[in-house]
Amino acid sequence: MKKLERIAKQGAEAGFECLLAICRDEGQKAADRISAAKALVEYGRKAEALDGGAVRVVLEGVPKEFLV
Numbered sequence: 001m002k003k004l005e006r007i008a009k010q011g012a013e014a015g016f017e018c019l020l021a022i023c024r025d026e027g028q029k030a031a032d033r034i035s036a037a038k039a040l041v042e043y044g045r046k047a048e049a050l051d052g053g054a055v056r057v058v059l060e061g062v063p064k065e066f067l068v
Helices: 002-024 030-051
Strands: none
Touching: 002 030
16 A cells, blocks of 8 residues: 555656646746646645645736636
8 A cells, every 4th residue: 555655646746746837837828827826726725724724826917717
């Protein structure tokens, strides 16, 4: 079971890094960057919920069609 847990953790870390890379890459479409940011925010919310905290994200200058 330890091997499966390690593989799952590595996969989660790789996914997290991938989402971060998309968010930081100004060459990506805005919609793709926003989708990646939303996934990271949700991940952060779940992590914070375990600690009883909250996450607040402010998106400025984002076209309304991306804020659905």
